Structures are given as structure tokens and as C-alpha cells.
Amino acid sequence: MKRIMTSAMIGGLVAASLGFAAQAEGTKDSLVINGEDGPVKIITHVKNPPAGSPLPELFSGWVFRSKETRALEADDFDNPGMIFVEQAWETWNTPDGKAGKSCADCHGEPSSMKGLRAVLPRWDDKQGKLMTLEDYINWSRVEHMGAKPWKYGGGQLTSMVALISLQSRGMPVNVKTDGPAKKMWELGKKIYYTRVGQLDMACSNCHEDNYGKYIRADHLSQGQINGFPAYRLKNAKLNSVHARFKGCMKNIRAKPYKVGSDEFRALELYVASRGNGLSVEAPSVRN
Amino acid sequence: MKPYKLALIPAAFMVMATMASAGVVAPNDVVFESDGAVSQSLTGVPGDPANGRKVFAHRKKGNCLACHKNSDLSEQQFHGEIGPELDGVAERYDEAHLRGILVNSKKTFEGSIMPSFYRLENGARTMKKFQGKTILTAQEVEDVLAYLMTLK
Numbered sequence: 001m002k003r004i005m006t007s008a009m010i011g012g013l014v015a016a017s018l019g020f021a022a023q024a025e026g027t028k029d030s031l032v033i034n035g036e037d038g039p040v041k042i043i044t045h046v047k048n049p050p051a052g053s054p055l056p057e058l059f060s061g062w063v064f065r066s067k068e069t070r071a072l073e074a075d076d077f078d079n080p081g082m083i084f085v086e087q088a089w090e091t092w093n094t095p096d097g098k099a100g101k102s103c104a105d106c107h108g109e110p111s112s113m114k115g116l117r118a119v120l121p122r123w124d125d126k127q128g129k130l131m132t133l134e135d136y137i138n139w140s141r142v143e144h145m146g147a148k149p150w151k152y153g154g155g156q157l158t159s160m161v162a163l164i165s166l167q168s169r170g171m172p173v174n175v176k177t178d179g180p181a182k183k184m185w186e187l188g189k190k191i192y193y194t195r196v197g198q199l200d201m202a203c204s205n206c207h208e209d210n211y212g213k214y215i216r217a218d219h220l221s222q223g224q225i226n227g228f229p230a231y232r233l234k235n236a237k238l239n240s241v242h243a244r245f246k247g248c249m250k251n252i253r254a255k256p257y258k259v260g261s262d263e264f265r266a267l268e269l270y271v272a273s274r275g276n277g278l279s280v281e282a283p284s285v286r287n
Numbered sequence: 288m289k290p291y292k293l294a295l296i297p298a299a300f301m302v303m304a305t306m307a308s309a310g311v312v313a314p315n316d317v318v319f320e321s322d323g324a325v326s327q328s329l330t331g332v333p334g335d336p337a338n339g340r341k342v343f344a345h346r347k348k349g350n351c352l353a354c355h356k357n358s359d360l361s362e363q364q365f366h367g368e369i370g371p372e373l374d375g376v377a378e379r380y381d382e383a384h385l386r387g388i389l390v391n392s393k394k395t396f397e398g399s400i401m402p403s404f405y406r407l408e409n410g411a412r413t414m415k416k417f418q419g420k421t422i423l424t425a426q427e428v429e430d431v432l433a434y435l436m437t438l439k
Contacts, residue, residue, distance in 0.1 A: 196410040198402075198417040205400040210369050216353040217365035255412045 025212045026063035026219070027070065031281075033169070034075045040170040046277040053274065054208060060278050061221035061230075061286060064212070069233065073285040081162060081231030081283030084155075084238045088163035091156065097147025106144060110163055117168035117280050121269045123181040130184045130265050133161050134240070152260030153240045162229045162238055165282035172279060173226050175272045184262075188270025191263060197254030203271075206248075223248070224275040225268065227284025238283060241268050311425045314390075314407045323395035324383040329405065329425035334433025342427050342434075349423065349431055354401065359438060370401060377439045385435050389428050404428055 031042040046058035062070060072078050092103045092110055107113065117133060124131045127139070137160050138149035150157035177185045195202045206215065207223030214220070229238040242259040245267060249256040257263035310331040317325055342348045344363055352360060354369035376385070387394055392401035403409065404423040423431070 194411060196412045198409045198413045198420070198422060200402055200410040201400060202410075209400065213368040214365070215367045215369055216350075249412075250414075252410070253414050253417045254410060255414050 026059055026221075027067075029070070031060075031062055031070070031074060033073065034077070035169070036076060041279075042170060042281055043172060043277065043279040044281075050276055053276075054204075055222060055274065058224070058275060058278055059211070059222055060275075060281060060284075061224055061227055062281065062284060064219040064221040065286060069285055069287055073281075079231065079283065079285055080236070081229070081238055081285060084159040084229075084231075085163045085166055085283060088156075088159040091160065092163065097141065097145035099144065099146040101145050103140070106140075111167055113164045114167045115171060117165040117282065118171045118174050120175065121181075121184075121265060121272065122176055123179065123184070125180070130181060130262075130269060132241075132265055132268060133164060134260070135265075137161065137164070153243050155237065158229050158238045158240045158243075161240065162283045165229065165280060168280040169282065170279050172277050173272060173275050175269060175276060177269070177273045181269060184266040185269050185273065187263070188266035188268070191257075191267050192270055196249065197252035199252040199254075201252045203248070222274070223271065224278060225271050226275045226278040227281040227286070229282055230284045230286045233285070233287045241271075314405050314421055317390055317405065319387060319391070319394050320383070322384070323387040323391070324381075325387040325390055326383040328429060329386070329390075330429050332426060332429065334426075334429035334431070336430070336433040336437050338427075339430035339432065339434030342423065342431050348427065349404070351431075357438070373435070373438055375438060377436045382432065382436060386428070386432050389423075389431060404431075 031044050033040045033042060042060070042062075044060035044062050049055055049058050062073060072080070076082050089110065095102045095105070103110075116136075120136075121130050121132045123129075127135075129135075131139075134152055134157055137157060138152075141147040142149055150160070175181075192203045195205070203223060206220055211220045211222045225241050225244075228241045228244065230244070231237070232239050240259070242261075242264045245264055246256040246259060257267075312327065312329045317329070318327060319325055340360070343351045343357070344360055346353075351357070351373070352363055352366050354367040356366035356368065356372040356374070358372075358374050360366070380388070384395070388396075388401075390405040391403040392399045393403060402422055405421045405425065405428050407419060407421065
């Protein structure tokens, strides 16, 4: 608490002298998203994180974005990410592959997927591996539809991830870190705290030690993934969790792990667990 | 095989060029005092504060504004807040200590987020094109240093 107060005060002074309007620690506003089925309340701030959390409080990345960007996410009608969700809905109903089946043929409405996003990635005993939502979609395409897997991080897969994630919107993230998932969680944690690249930084240097402060024009968040896939104004498309990890590693001049690699799966589980308690917010809007 | 040979030529040329510029202290040969200061110039050539100011602001070179506010560069938008403001920094540190902070910040500030600008051993998995390279050249460090010395 003390650290945040101080950084907020120093930040406030700097921000004021440079003419920033934003509060250093992020907005105090709350987020209610107007969707087709009525308003959904989003938990963007957790005052008392689960025991063992490395963070004194949890914040969604939404809290640190500008007023304009925040507003885009508050209404599905304004959220540019929803176009991709609609496309995925069409795909959901379209037969594909040797079996000639669509997702809808087996699963009915996308709402049947409610709750799934909040608990992924998770260890799957049958598969004998840590499964992300991307993995489940591709597995179903291959096993049940006789179709080709989509490219990990590609547009079609990421849009489908967004459609399925949306069904859990508002639900608190609740990934399991113990049991058979523990090993991957430990690996993710190790990656999170390892300094990499020519600039020699770890994820924690920016997203744990310095969130709430500006790094040049960027207001640093906690690097949470509850909002993913995220529509970024910068590239005008939906971005997968792994694509974001890749971008951050490249910025510090480190060779990123591959999108869809076990390292990024492990990191995804670890980062997701740091946000246990925040709402699923996909598709979020970021800059 | 051919591309390798081609690649070797500029590399060999660069080694010769480095050897030719006598007086440049190689990154691994920099001598630190116990408090992290480096008293010997990296090049023996006095730093150019005007170029140092450019390197300081350049996003692909020093990119110091990412983390530090500096009123002398108020024409540049958005100064970061990760590190201390650098107004008047030459009054807080002598030249040797500022050089030490630039070369390897961690010798002065343990575990610092600040990159080490003239060091070869950085984090794991450094991208190929940056491997075996320092972020700034020896002369760029001296130039930034000369610029910092003007911040009084």
C-alpha cells in the first residue's frame, strides 16, 4: 500500500507538470458493459487478492487506459472487437472438415461454453497436457470435425477464442495452480521473473514493480490477461495472449518463445493466476 | 556456405576497425570502483554534449526519456516516471559515477531496471541481432555523459 501511495504521489506531480489528465494509479471508475443481453458488471479491481498473491491489489489493464479507450469497452456497440466475435459466430454455425459438422451441431449455442474461459488454461488428464482455450478449439476441430487446426495466434482462432471467452464475461478468473498443473505454473513463474534481452528486464520489472507509472507515453498496467483476446487500436485487430507476450519480449530485445509453445502456455497459466478474482473481460479494448 | 563467407567479411572488417580505434576500452575491460564509479574515459576523446542530447532522446539508442523526466528536453512529449528526474543530476553525482551508472547501472543500484548501456552480458535470450553488442558505443556513452554534466 505504501509503495503505491508514494508512486502515485510522485507520479501525480510529474503527470501534472506534463499536463496529463490521468491519475497515476489509474481510474477509480467502475466498468459495466452494455451488451446485447443487458449490462454486465466487471470486476476491474480486487482490493484483497487471494493469499500468496505477489500483488497488494489487482487491477485490470482497463483501469490504466485513457478515458476514450475505456469508453469503447463499456458498450458492445462501440467495441471494435465485437466485429470479430460476430464473424466467429458465423463460423460457429458453419460446417467444416471431413465430418461435415459445425461447432453448433455438437454444442448448440455458444452460451453452452459459459464458464470455460475463467478456468483456462488447465491441466487435462486425458490429453496429458496443459490446455489453453486455443488448444481445446483446435482439438475439437481435428477430433470431431475432421478439419485442420487453425494457426495458433491467427485471426480465425483468436476470434473463436473471443466468442467463447465472451460467454464467461463478468465471471471471476479462477485458474488452478496446484495438482498436475503445478509444474507448468512453476515454469511460468520462473519465466516471469527471469531477466531477458539486451535491455535485461523481467516481466516483473515493469508489471509488478512499476505498474501505475508512465514508461514514456505508456501507462504501465499489471500485465493481466483477463481481457484477452484484446482489440488493440494500434493494429486494429484482436490480439491473443501469446502475441502480447511476444510483443513485450521483443520490446526488451529478447528472442520471444514461439506463439503456441509450452513456455508461453506455462506463462499464460502463471499470469492468469496472478489475476484470479478479476473478471473475464474479453474482448477488451486497449491501445 | 556462400552467405557465411559474405557475412564474415564485414565482421572481420569490424574487428579490424575496432582494433584500429586505439584507446577504446572494451566492455569487459572497464574498471569499476567499489561504489560503481568508472573514472577512466572509455575512449580518451572528450564527449560531445550536443550528440549526447540526441542519443539521450533517441528511442533506439539511449531512450532515457522512457524512464526519466528531463526538463532540458521539454520539447519532447511524454517523459517517463520509472526513474528519478534528471534535472540537476550533475550536482548529485560526479563524472566518474555517472559514467559507471551508464556503463552498468547495477554496480551502483543493485537489481535496477535500468539497462546497462555498455555491457556485453545482458539478459538471457537476447535477440540475435543484438547479441555480443552493447546498447551504446563507447563514444556514445561519453557523449551522453558530457550531456549529463551540463544538467546543473
